[in-house]
Amino acid sequence: MLTLPNKFKESVEEFNQFAKNLKKGAENLASIDEVLVGQTEKELVFQDGKRKLYRYKQRARKVCPVPMLIVYALVNRFTMLDLQPNRSMVRNLLDNGQDVYIIDWGYADCMDRFMTMSDYIDGFLNDCVDHIREEHALDAINLLGVCQGGTFSAVYAALYPKKVKNFIPMVTPIDFNTKESLLNVWASAFDADLMVDAYGNIPGDMMNNAYMMLQPFTLSISKYVNMVGIMADADKLGDFLRMEAWIFDSPDQPGETLRQFLKDFYQGNKLVKGEFTMAGRRVNLKNITMPVLNIYAELDTLVPPCSSKALRDHVGSKDVQELTFPVGHIGMFVSGKTQKTLAPKIAEWINERI
Amino acid sequence: MQNFFKPQTDWLKTWQEQQETLTKQYAVLSEEWMANVLGNKKKNPDFFEGWFKSQNDLEGQFKEFASRMNDMLSNAWGNKISPDLLKFVNVSFFESFYKNWLSAIELPGGIKNPLGMDGGWQQISGFLRSLMEKENPFFASFSNNKITEQMNQLFGLLQGTMGKDNGAFSELASGYQNFFGKLFETTSALGTEKLAESFEAWSKEMEKNILAPKLGINREMAHDIAQALVMSKDYMKSFSKMAQLVDATSRKANVRFQAKLSESALKNKPIDKFTDICALWATENEAVFLEVMGTQEFAQLQGDFIDAGHRVKIQWNKLAEKALEPTPIALKRDLDLAIAEITQMKRDMKTIQRELRDNKKEAQSVRDALVKAEDEAKKAKTAQKAAEAAAQDELKKAKIALKEAETAAKEEAKKAKASKAAADELAKQAKIDSKAVKAVTEDTTKTKSKNV
Numbered sequence: 001m002l003t004l005p006n007k008f009k010e011s012v013e014e015f016n017q018f019a020k021n022l023k024k025g026a027e028n029l030a031s032i033d034e035v036l037v038g039q040t041e042k043e044l045v046f047q048d049g050k051r052k053l054y055r056y057k058q059r060a061r062k063v064c065p066v067p068m069l070i071v072y073a074l075v076n077r078f079t080m081l082d083l084q085p086n087r088s089m090v091r092n093l094l095d096n097g098q099d100v101y102i103i104d105w106g107y108a109d110c111m112d113r114f115m116t117m118s119d120y121i122d123g124f125l126n127d128c129v130d131h132i133r134e135e136h137a138l139d140a141i142n143l144l145g146v147c148q149g150g151t152f153s154a155v156y157a158a159l160y161p162k163k164v165k166n167f168i169p170m171v172t173p174i175d176f177n178t179k180e181s182l183l184n185v186w187a188s189a190f191d192a193d194l195m196v197d198a199y200g201n202i203p204g205d206m207m208n209n210a211y212m213m214l215q216p217f218t219l220s221i222s223k224y225v226n227m228v229g230i231m232a233d234a235d236k237l238g239d240f241l242r243m244e245a246w247i248f249d250s251p252d253q254p255g256e257t258l259r260q261f262l263k264d265f266y267q268g269n270k271l272v273k274g275e276f277t278m279a280g281r282r283v284n285l286k287n288i289t290m291p292v293l294n295i296y297a298e299l300d301t302l303v304p305p306c307s308s309k310a311l312r313d314h315v316g317s318k319d320v321q322e323l324t325f326p327v328g329h330i331g332m333f334v335s336g337k338t339q340k341t342l343a344p345k346i347a348e349w350i351n352e353r354i
Numbered sequence: 355m356q357n358f359f360k361p362q363t364d365w366l367k368t369w370q371e372q373q374e375t376l377t378k379q380y381a382v383l384s385e386e387w388m389a390n391v392l393g394n395k396k397k398n399p400d401f402f403e404g405w406f407k408s409q410n411d412l413e414g415q416f417k418e419f420a421s422r423m424n425d426m427l428s429n430a431w432g433n434k435i436s437p438d439l440l441k442f443v444n445v446s447f448f449e450s451f452y453k454n455w456l457s458a459i460e461l462p463g464g465i466k467n468p469l470g471m472d473g474g475w476q477q478i479s480g481f482l483r484s485l486m487e488k489e490n491p492f493f494a495s496f497s498n499n500k501i502t503e504q505m506n507q508l509f510g511l512l513q514g515t516m517g518k519d520n521g522a523f524s525e526l527a528s529g530y531q532n533f534f535g536k537l538f539e540t541t542s543a544l545g546t547e548k549l550a551e552s553f554e555a556w557s558k559e560m561e562k563n564i565l566a567p568k569l570g571i572n573r574e575m576a577h578d579i580a581q582a583l584v585m586s587k588d589y590m591k592s593f594s595k596m597a598q599l600v601d602a603t604s605r606k607a608n609v610r611f612q613a614k615l616s617e618s619a620l621k622n623k624p625i626d627k628f629t630d631i632c633a634l635w636a637t638e639n640e641a642v643f644l645e646v647m648g649t650q651e652f653a654q655l656q657g658d659f660i661d662a663g664h665r666v667k668i669q670w671n672k673l674a675e676k677a678l679e680p681t682p683i684a685l686k687r688d689l690d691l692a693i694a695e696i697t698q699m700k701r702d703m704k705t706i707q708r709e710l711r712d713n714k715k716e717a718q719s720v721r722d723a724l725v726k727a728e729d730e731a732k733k734a735k736t737a738q739k740a741a742e743a744a745a746q747d748e749l750k751k752a753k754i755a756l757k758e759a760e761t762a763a764k765e766e767a768k769k770a771k772a773s774k775a776a777a778d779e780l781a782k783q784a785k786i787d788s789k790a791v792k793a794v795t796e797d798t799t800k801t802k803s804k805n806v
Contacts, residue, residue: 014627113690114697123704182648189650189657191664198664198671200690216643217636225632 018228025231032238035245038079040091042102046131050106053128059094064347066165066354067099067132067141071125071156073148074105074257075207077249080333081146084242087334092343098350101132103149107251113200115254117261118279121156129156129163140165140290142350147171147303147329151265154311155278158287166353167288167317168346170295171329173303174285175310177269181301182214187266196255204250214301243334272314286316293349295323295332295342302329321349578676582669589666592659599646599655607642611635 046053055067070090072078081102082090093100103125108115132141143164145153150172157164178184195202212219230236270276276283292315296308305324312320323345327335332342614634618625625631646652675685 014629110689111693111696114694119697119701123701179648182644185648185650185653186656189653190660191657194661194664194668198667213647215640217640222633222636225629225636229629 021228021232025228025237028231028234028237031234032241035238035241037084037242037246037249038077038082039085040082040088040094045101045135046128048124048127050112051124052104052106053131054102054104056090056094056100056102058099059091060097062097063099064097064142064350064354065136066138066350067101067136068093068168068350069128069132069141069143070100070102071143071145071149071153072103072105073146074108074120074251074253075148077246077251078102078104079249080246080330083246083334084239087239087339089333089338089343092339093346096343096347098343098347101128103128105251108201108254109252110200112254114256116256117152117155120257121152121159122279125152125156126160129160133163138165139163142166142168144168144170144346145172147173148261151261151271154271154285154288155276155283157290158283158285159278159281161287161289164288164290166291166293166350168293168295168349169308169311171297171300171303171308171332172294172311173265173307174314175269175272175307176265176267177272178304178307180304180306183210183302184266184304184307186210187262192259192262192267196259200255201252202255202258204252205248207253208248208250211302272310285311285314288315289317291319291321291353292317293321293323293346295325295346297329297332298324298326299331300329319353323349578669578673582666582673585662585666585669589659589662592655592662595655596659599652603643603646604639607639610642611638614638 041057042054043057044052045055070078070081072081082088085091090100090102105120105124129141129143133139140163143153143157143166145151145168147170150169151174153167154169154172154174157167176184176187199206227240230240264270264276268275271283271285274282274284292311294308294311296303296305298305300308309322312322323342325332325335325338325342327337332338611634615625615631625634671686675687679685
């Protein structure tokens, strides 16, 4: 009771500060015209319907003779890799002499309801690889896959090993039989068929809810309470908005592909068991004989490190290296810890193998 | 947009000034109150009048502030950020916080808070919990809003299709719609249980209708609806189980949160800043919830709940399709079939395109090989010609050489013949000479003998 007046004053002051932040925040918001992400200059070089292949404009004097194709996940958007100029893995790769191509899977709609994994991997991914190979008159290119895009790339590299010179999976789930991520635990206990039959394409916000559940209070309460504290700082507010814009830019998931991904990988763990078949062909990870640089995040709650690390035990390559960072799944791409080190290390590893 | 914000920011400035005045006034009152407590003086009723008035003024101010801020944020963020985020920045949340915050201030015993709150930290945590349940997408997904929303739309559709006069069916559909409406609004386990009880009683009533249908009800439809009822009961049960678990976990987390607060207070480091309280509350809740959510039991419960929801949705989709069959409206299953066929056609077309591309490449490589072969043949021909020319040349040379050799040989032969003739001549001469010598010798001998 003795401390009440002072404490009370502090509380009212905090509230006043809170109000000041809101006021300044409102002014800052009024001055922001548009929240833009993925602004590094790029050119559309190939397209099949809503799926597109972009090539980034080169930024280095000396460019690696073997181009790199980045394969992002169907979940969320590839703009995570180029959120803003000072948080851009793409820009850093370009600055380190890489010739970067990237796939934009687009926004799935009802017409993509029956698209299978084969349509994405044997179809557009293979078309993109062929396009780049022809363009550069090369037999094989470098392939960098992110998250689910990494799993797709692993399947591709196993089916078309001659077309992949170096394989770089990033935060990629390979072994799904783990209890280290809630997603893996939850995915084992529901009926994927029912979900796809009920919804067709799975709504993007449903996927978002599942990801927010991994840290429910941090991601849906603390983050927004803390937001008030940064609203007065225009730069920080801009960073926050860009990240939010990315998080809620969630395309729906094509039903059949997600059904297959959940049943064959999350529930059946068929990739590491060597039981996964695609369009009648068995996918044998031992066929991945090219050099592999496996990059994973030590604090990843979406794809736990053990799920990514398992790749080493299942590929046929004798040249497998691992690169880890003390960050989370998204932190791998936007964290200050990785901005200066990740891209140079990838470039260095590639240059040693060209 | 700038025109809209200009008066708003001016208003905010005025509001800010008023806030500061009120804060000072409030602080003075606090000091007076403290002096009263320390001096053990009898409480002055005017003091409380001022106290409560200030509180109410502040709250009133904040309400206006919240309302203005909401407008501003909607204007500023409306077309920049997703509605999901906009939902979170609804500042009425802060209004509730403020109301709770004021009520949480400890007043001397026996004084009833004018805002009707019981006071204590529990209010804040309670408020945050209610925020979680209402605003958090996860907890919203516990009540499977998407499904209930769609159900409601579906019932509207069904009723529209069947018409108002469709007796029992219409009655059934509207009753069901009401229940789903209630479910949509229910957030607590207790509420769900009560709802489940009502639902149970209602479904029994409906079963009677199905067993002895009123005139006009479609038996097949009645059967399908009966199935939907069974599935819905399963869904309600699993919903109830999930809600109970969330309630129990939330209580457990709250106990832990309170304990941490007390612990900090006992260490004379009371946590009294809103942001710190939120941080602690979130941390403690997250730890407790994640522990529960990481178990296989939770996964199973959640899985059952999700599956039950999906079964209900599929069943009601089927019902909707049946209801739409007599109408000219395209059915979803027909559209799905068409989309599946189009997808397969696209796939086939892509395969053909790839084959064509491969064939084209193959043809090109054959053409390239042919050109190369022709080139090689040309080169070979040229080489052959050159070789022939060279051979001819060599032949000519050889012939000339032969001729020359023959000539030389003839010459040599001639020479040899001449030499031989000369030699023969010489031999003949020698023979003659020899004869002559012999003759001379014989003559000499004869002469000598004569002489002798």
